[in-house]
Amino acid sequence: MKRTTLLLDAGLYADLKRRAAAEGxxxxxVVERALRLGLAARAVPRRPRITLxxxxxxxxxxxxxxxxxxxETLRHHGTREEE
Structure with missing residues (x-):
């Protein structure tokens, strides 16, 4: 495992600490799992664009x-306007 330093928003850090404590x-x-889930979600292939x-x-x-x-053109051609 590689050791690193992360700079986190204070609110996000507090949320992570609470979750870690709640889950034991x-x-x-908790951070590693969140990162893995985030990376896996982006790895899902997108459907190809369709061309109409x-x-x-x-x-x-x-x-x-x-x-x-x-x-006026719509009236002339007998098409009803939405009111």
Whole structure:
């Protein structure tokens, strides 16, 4: 086993000490287990990203930034607006 020094936040140190006392274990054991669990959690492979297809639908019929124009176009084409 390798000996080292860790600089810990006072609150984190207190939490680790409390847990060690509650479990009847040494501070070293609690810190080592926490580090192992943290490293193991990151070792889980991520699912590959999926690529969704994209389609060229042509130019916008109205400017999406112009809400009034969008509402008017929707009314004209018989689509109901959400109120």
């Amino acid at each position: 274990r040494t501070l070293t054991d 297809p994209s389609y060229d639908l042509g130019p916008f019929l109205v400017s999406p930034a112009d809400r009034g124009e969008v509402r």
